[in-house]
Amino acid sequence: MENITVGAAAEWLRSLILYIIGNELLTDIVMKFVGLGACIAVILTAAIVLTYAERKVCAFMQVRLGPNRVGGRFGLLQPIADMLKLMSKEDIIPNGCDRVVWALSPMLLFVPSALIYGLFPFDEGAVFADVNVGVFLLLAISSQSVLPFLMGGYASNSKYAYIGGMRTVAQMLSYEAPMVFSLLGVVMITGSMRMNDIVAAQAENVWFIVLQPIAFIIYIITATAETNRTPFDLVEDESEIVAGPFAEYSGMRWALFFLAEYANLLSISILTTTFFLGGWHGPFLPGVVWFWLKVLLMVFVFMWFRWTFPRTRIDQMLSFSWKVLLPLALVNMMFTGIGVYVWRSMM
Amino acid sequence: MKTYVDAAALEDIKRRFPAVEYSGEEAKPAVYISADELIALLKFLRDEMGFTRMENLTAVDYKTYFEMVYHLFAWKTADTCKDSADENLWITVKVKLDHENPEIPSVTSVFSGSEFEEREVYDLMGINITGHPDLRRILLWEGFPGHPLRKDYKQIAPPFVERITRRGH
């Protein structure tokens, strides 16, 4: 069973297309589109599955039933119904908004969230773009999602949205730093920034959650903050600033924000799995099964956070990042460096 | 209002403020004072007789005149917080006001917690409170016609709006 991989499936598909087309270059181009389609399919499926899962997990934690009307007892068609509702809703454009910036914001937000899916190793050999500076590129792309929030907040011509946009900048910038430093520990041990190498290094030895427990915790916290989920959902903070940058959006534009949120939720779970939980590596079952099991576990953990914790306050949150997480990440990095040096000199 | 101030204390107040009037026959006689001396009386009650709490402040429209009503409470069992309420004292201070042009000094200088209640009296009863820090209408909007709690208040009929049919006429 272990040799059934997505990579092998892709190889088979490639040979099939090559047989039909008969041109190497064209086949590569077609294969890139197939990969792109697969990534988008993953995101869209994830948004549908995760909305349903979030509602059910939330209901389970809140002693409720959750969706149970549309599509049988378990409300399986609820996400479809939600989607149809969002599509058919009126697109309200607020008075006095900066039309171009306002319209661009949700689209631009979706771009970085979707783009990083190209870097994820879903299985052995199943990476859309196996870049040798993978980690670096990933952080660079994901930090781009600050701007759309600020654009949306600024362009909405609403004070709530503007406060939300400002908060995003403060929050994302201050949590970027500890996140990078926590991942550096992993990169130092592996000695490579290629995602495949990081997974391979864990397959050979132990998962990095064992070697880098502090970095794991820091990463989880910062990832929660980066995706604006409770306890760090100060950006959309419905009880204070109503919905922050999303306050003035409706219908499909809002749905894009929503889609990006779930794409981000899935991507941080995938990253946690890749960096700390050994990626696709695991005994008995095919790699892709292991991969998704771990990812869904992480998704559940993030949902668990969301439905358990209250929200922090903006000053507490920022000081927590700069005064606690960043020094901790730096100390962790220093000890990792010493450890790696000692290990290499012993070898 | 379990225990009201006794006759001796009322005598005291009368001696201090000769303008004070009360009827000796009632069980719980309200102390009537003129609007000019109200602040001085309340200060005296608060500082020297221990009526530290302004429990209630309102106004009543008696058609020919208005009456401001102040219920003051002296919490004597504050330290012990016993069940027995007999030591705590009540007093009612009332001010009669002209119906045409009612005006009364604000008591916020003595009991600062009466701010909203005075605004309510101003809003619903139309009594002008002089010296109030922030005298605006509190429950109704600025420009509301009349003062609804007055007995002679007549509600103006809502404006007639033609029914809009599907064809637009």
Next chain:
Amino acid sequence: MAGTETYTLNMGPQHPSTHGVLRVQLELDGENIISATPIMGYLHRGVEKMLENRTYVQGVPYTDRLDYVSSMNNNFGYCRAVEELAGIEVPERAEYIRVIVAELNRIASHLVFIGSLAIDLGASTGMLYTFRDREEILDLFNLVCGARMTFHYIRIGGVNRDVQPEFIEKTYKFLEHVPEFMEEYKKILLGNEIFMSRLKGISKLSQETALSHNMTGPNIRATGIPYDIRKVDGYSVYPKFDFNVVTGKNGDNWDRFNVRYNEIFESAKIVKQALDGLPEGPFMAKVPKVLRPPKGEVFSRTEGTRGELGFYIVSDGSTKPYRVHIRRPSFVNMQGLNDMCKGYLIGDSVAAFSAIDPLMGEVDC
């Protein structure tokens, strides 16, 4: 040269965490609050005027709609005022039943407080838990009077109908359940580090400030002043029961939360004692069919769930009150809002609204 300037943010009247239709004008410097001005009246129905045009008995259901989370306490306050005015002696069994339902309603109201504070701080799960347990109390009320929100159960001269044995049995069962669910809240809310840091030391009011704003109820008890009308006045049959006045120390939001949290236990204690000592007898006094209280006036107050609830009624000897004034605790407590918000952040303002625990039906009257 670039300068900074303050800006105004209108929180409400349509805002998820202003408990109805309160509007607060926040003067902000970035995220810091410079001043907060409550603007109310969006739910003003003119209850005082309406009561002038109804008979005394017809007035009772209107008091249900004041503080619709603790209607029993409002009925209680109004009926006590009318009884004092008309000189009606209430039978002891009725008093006991009134205390039982009023205290149960206090528990329900404080549960709503805990839940709404939790959801305002972003912990929506905490809210669902409290509402789940409030449901049990509503079921009890449903059993005893057939309504779940606006009860109209306490009437002038007694209560609407006698309590059934089933109610007593189920109330005992509920009381056993109280420590269980309180433990659960402790786990999800009180023990939570974020929850603590959001409440401790925030919106601090000194005893002097709280007194100068004439605050009552849990808000003033949180500053350490044991001002509880149930003890201070000792009305109804409260002196017969053994309970403590819960007070805080610092007067911050954490104390406001804790005072209400612990008051639930005290209320449960009172209900337990009242059920144990429930005397036999009539549940309704002889009240004339047409109630004409003698000419006069009365100011009667009770401890509502949000503070001192006073009714000032002037009678002109007819079947309708000449003037009714309601001293609404939430309305008076709102005066403290500015001091509770000043110098804190936007996030704290939401906690401050919640901690005052205003109910707009009562504020706007």
